[in-house]
Amino acid sequence: MDKKEIQKLYQEKIKLLNKYNQYYYDKNKPLIDDKNYDELKISILSLEKKYNFLASKKSPSEITGYKPSKNFKKSAHKVPMLSLANAFSEEDLINFEKKILNFLSENENFKLYYSAEPKIDGISASLTYKNGKFVKGLSRGDGKEGEDITSNLETIKDIPKKISNKNFPEEIDIRGEVFIKNSDFENFKDKFANPRNAASGSLRQKDPNDTSKIPLKFIAYTFGYEKKLNIDNQFDFLKRLNEWGFKTNPLNKLISGVKNLLINYNEIEKKRAEIDFDIDGIVYKVNNFKLQKRLGNVANAPRWAVAHKFSSNKAVSKIISIDIQIGRTGALTPVAKIKPVNIGGVQVSNATLHNEDEIMRKDVRVGDTVVVERAGDVIPHILTVDINKRSKKSIKFVFPKKCPSCGSKTTKEYNEITKKNDAVRRCTSEGYECEKISIEKLKHFVSKEAFNIEGLGKKIIENFWKLKLIRLPQDIFRLDYNRIENLEGWGRLSVENLKYSINEKKNISLERLIYALGIRHIGLENAKLLSKFFKTFSNFKELSNKSNYNDLLNVDKIGETQVSSIKSFFSNKINNEIINQLSKELSIKNTLIEKKNGLLKNYTFMITGKLSGISRAEIKSLIEENSGSTVSSVTKKLDYLIIGDKPTKRKIETAKELRIKIINQSQFLKMLNITS
Numbered sequence: 132m133d134k135k136e137i138q139k140l141y142q143e144k145i146k147l148l149n150k151y152n153q154y155y156y157d158k159n160k161p162l163i164d165d166k167n168y169d170e171l172k173i174s175i176l177s178l179e180k181k182y183n184f185l186a187s188k189k190s191p192s193e194i195t196g197y198k199p200s201k202n203f204k205k206s207a208h209k210v211p212m213l214s215l216a217n218a219f220s221e222e223d224l225i226n227f228e229k230k231i232l233n234f235l236s237e238n239e240n241f242k243l244y245y246s247a248e249p250k251i252d253g254i255s256a257s258l259t260y261k262n263g264k265f266v267k268g269l270s271r272g273d274g275k276e277g278e279d280i281t282s283n284l285e286t287i288k289d290i291p292k293k294i295s296n297k298n299f300p301e302e303i304d305i306r307g308e309v310f311i312k313n314s315d316f317e318n319f320k321d322k323f324a325n326p327r328n329a330a331s332g333s334l335r336q337k338d339p340n341d342t343s344k345i346p347l348k349f350i351a352y353t354f355g356y357e358k359k360l361n362i363d364n365q366f367d368f369l370k371r372l373n374e375w376g377f378k379t380n381p382l383n384k385l386i387s388g389v390k391n392l393l394i395n396y397n398e399i400e401k402k403r404a405e406i407d408f409d410i411d412g413i414v415y416k417v418n419n420f421k422l423q424k425r426l427g428n429v430a431n432a433p434r435w436a437v438a439h440k441f442s443s444n445k446a447v448s449k450i451i452s453i454d455i456q457i458g459r460t461g462a463l464t465p466v467a468k469i470k471p472v473n474i475g476g477v478q479v480s481n482a483t484l485h486n487e488d489e490i491m492r493k494d495v496r497v498g499d500t501v502v503v504e505r506a507g508d509v510i511p512h513i514l515t516v517d518i519n520k521r522s523k524k525s526i527k528f529v530f531p532k533k534c535p536s537c538g539s540k541t542t543k544e545y546n547e548i549t550k551k552n553d554a555v556r557r558c559t560s561e562g563y564e565c566e567k568i569s570i571e572k573l574k575h576f577v578s579k580e581a582f583n584i585e586g587l588g589k590k591i592i593e594n595f596w597k598l599k600l601i602r603l604p605q606d607i608f609r610l611d612y613n614r615i616e617n618l619e620g621w622g623r624l625s626v627e628n629l630k631y632s633i634n635e636k637k638n639i640s641l642e643r644l645i646y647a648l649g650i651r652h653i654g655l656e657n658a659k660l661l662s663k664f665f666k667t668f669s670n671f672k673e674l675s676n677k678s679n680y681n682d683l684l685n686v687d688k689i690g691e692t693q694v695s696s697i698k699s700f701f702s703n704k705i706n707n708e709i710i711n712q713l714s715k716e717l718s719i720k721n722t723l724i725e726k727k728n729g730l731l732k733n734y735t736f737m738i739t740g741k742l743s744g745i746s747r748a749e750i751k752s753l754i755e756e757n758s759g760s761t762v763s764s765v766t767k768k769l770d771y772l773i774i775g776d777k778p779t780k781r782k783i784e785t786a787k788e789l790r791i792k793i794i795n796q797s798q799f800l801k802m803l804n805i806t807s
C-alpha cells in the first residue's frame with residue numbers, strides 16, 4: 132500500500148468508528164458488539180503507531196469520553212457529584228485508612244467505622260425533593276452539571292414521587308443508581324450491549340414512554356444538597372432512606388477494621404454471580420458525618436470514601452519483549468509487550484510491570500508465560516509468572532541504569548517519609564534536555580486540564596516534535612502554519628482550525644498555567660492552591676529570583692516535597708526561559724479570591740508545638756475555610772499565636788514582645804464555636 136492508500140484506509144476506519152459512536156451514545160442503538168468495536172479501535176491505533184504521518188482530530192487517540200446528548204436541558208448540581216478513588220488490594224486499603232488517621236491526627240487504636248456498600252454498575256442520578264415532592268432529576272453529567280431527565284426518572288417505580296414522613300428534610304437531593312436487573316436484561320439483549328448500556332440508553336430516550344417500557348430500578352445511597360437533614364452518620368441515613376420509601380442495597384453493612392472489610396469483600400465477591408444486578412466492587416464510606424466533613428475532598432473525590440474494585444478478568448499470555456517507557460517526570464516504567472490476548476472483550480498487547488523492583492520481585496523475563504490481569508479502566512498488568520513453563524535458556528532481565536532516551540544517569544530517590552529508596556527509577560536529566568521527557572511534558576501542557584488545545588493531541592505533538600516544529604511550550608504559540616499546511620494530512624481548513632484553537636487558549640488562568648508547567652508533585656489541586664496564594668503571574672514568576680521558599684509552606688497542603696520540587700523547577704535555566712517566553716505569548720488572568728465572611732475574617736494565625744487530636748493540615752484548612760489565613764513567622768502582621776505541646780520558646784517570647792495574642796488549642800476552637 133502506498134501512503135495515499137493507507138491514509139484513505141485510515142480515514143475510512145475513523146469515519147466508521149465515529150458512526151458507531153453516534154449510534155451508541157446518541158441514539159442508544161449499538162450497531163456492533165463490544166468486541167468488534169474494540170477491534171476496529173485497536174486497528175486505528177496500531178495504524179497510527181506504524182505510520183507516523185497519520186493523524187486525525189477524530190481519532191480515538193484524540194477523543195476521550197463523549198459529548199452529552201443534545202436532547203436534554205443542562206442544569207447545575209447544587210452540590211457537585213463527586214467520583215471515587217479506587218483500591219485494588221489490601222495494601223491500598225491499609226493506605227486509605229492510614230491517610231485518614233493521619234489527617235485526623237489519630238493513631239491506629241482509633242476505631243473507624245465504614246458503611247460498606249456493594250457498588251452497582253449502573254447510571255447515577257440526583258433527585259431533588261422540595262417539601263416532600265420530587266421536583267427535578269438530573270444525570271451525573273460532568274459532576275458539576277447534569278442533564279435534566281426528570282420526566283424519564285418519573286417513570287421509575289422505585290422513585291417515590293411524594294414523601295410525607297415528618298422527618299423528611301425540607302429540601303434534599305437524594306442520589307443513587309439507576310440500573311436494570313440481569314434477569315430483565317435478557318429481554319432486551321438484542322437492543323443493548325449490556326445491562327449498564329440498557330439503563331443509560333433508556334434513561335436518555337427522548338420520549339418518557341420509551342423509558343417506561345424498560346423495567347428500570349433505583350437504589351439510593353447518598354445525598355447532595357440538604358436542608359434540615361439532622362442525621363449524623365451514613366448507616367442511619369441508609370435506614371432513614373428505607374423509611375422514606377427508597378430501596379437501598381440489602382447487602383450494605385457497617386464494618387470496622389481493614390481485616391473485616393476484606394472478609395466482607397471476599398464473601399460478596401463469591402456471591403457476585405448469584406446477585407441479580409452487576410456490581411463491580413464495594414464502596415467504603417467513613418460512617419460518621421462529622422468525620423466526613425473534617426476529611427473533605429481531594430480534587431474531585433472525597434478523602435473519606437473509596438471504591439474497592441473486584442479484580443476482573445485474567446488471561447495467560449507470553450512476554451515478547453520488555454520495553455522501557457519514560458514518563459513526564461522521568462520515571463522509567465517497564466512495559467511488557469505480550470502476545471495479544473482477549474481479556475473481557477478487549478484485545479490486550481501491552482501490560483505494565485510498574486517498576487524495577489516489581490520485575491526483580493517477580494523475576495519477570497522475556498519469553499515467560501504470564502497471567503495478565505485487566506481490572507476496571509486501569510492499564511493491564513502482569514500478575515504472576517509460570518516458572519514451570521520457563522525455558523532453560525532464559526536470562527534475567529537487566530534494568531537499564533542509563534536513560535534509554537538521553538543517556539543520563541538514572542537514580543532511585545530517597546523518600547523522606549518511608550525512609551526507603553523509591554521503587555521507581557528516574558532519569559536525572561532536568562526535563563527538556565531529555566527527548567522522551569520533553570514530548571511527555573508537551574503532551575501534558577496541551578492536555579485537557581491544562582491548556583486543553585483542541586486538535587493538538589498526543590499524536591500530533593509527537594509528529595510536530597519529530598519535524599522540529601515544537602520543542603518547548605512557547606513554540607506552540609509560534610507555529611509555522613505555512614509549513615504545516617503543506618504536510619501530509621493537513622490542509623487550509625484544518626490549519627485554520629488549529630490556529631483558531633491555539634489562539635483561543637492564549638487567554639489562560641494562572642491555575643491552569645501552573646498546572647500545565649508540569650512541576651513534579653503539583654497536580655490540579657496544588658496548582659489551584661498556588662494560584663490562590665500568588666494571585667498574579669508576576670508574583671508567581673518572582674519564584675525564580677527567590678532564595679527562600681519557606682513562605683510556600685503556609686499554603687495548606689503544600690509540604691516540603693512540593694516546595695523542594697518547585698525549587699528545583701525554578702533552578703533550571705530552561706524552565707525559567709519557558710516562563711519568560713510564555714509571558715510574551717499569553718495573557719494570564721489573575722486569580723480572583725472570593726471574599727467570604729467567615730468567623731476568622733482578617734485574622735492571621737501561626738501554630739507552634741504539637742496539637743492534640745488534630746493535624747496541622749486540618750487546622751490550616753479550618754482557618755482558611757473560615758476566611759482566616761496562616762503566616763510562617765512571628766511579626767507584627769500576626770494576630771494569634773496558637774501554642775501546642777512543646778512550643779518554640781523564641782516564638783512565644785517574640786509574640787509577647789509584640790503583644791500578639793497567645794492562645795491554646797481549645798481557645799482557638801472556641802473562636803469557631805467548636806468545643807473540644
Ligand code: IVH
Pocket residue numbers: 213214215248249250251252253254255271308352353414433436438
Ligand atoms: S457514593 C462521593 N455509593 O460509583 C461519593 N457511589 O465512582 C460518590 N456507585 O458515580 C458516590 N454504588 O455511580 C456511592 N453505594 C454507592 C455507590 C456508588 C455505586 C457509583 C456511582 C458513582 C460512582 C463513583
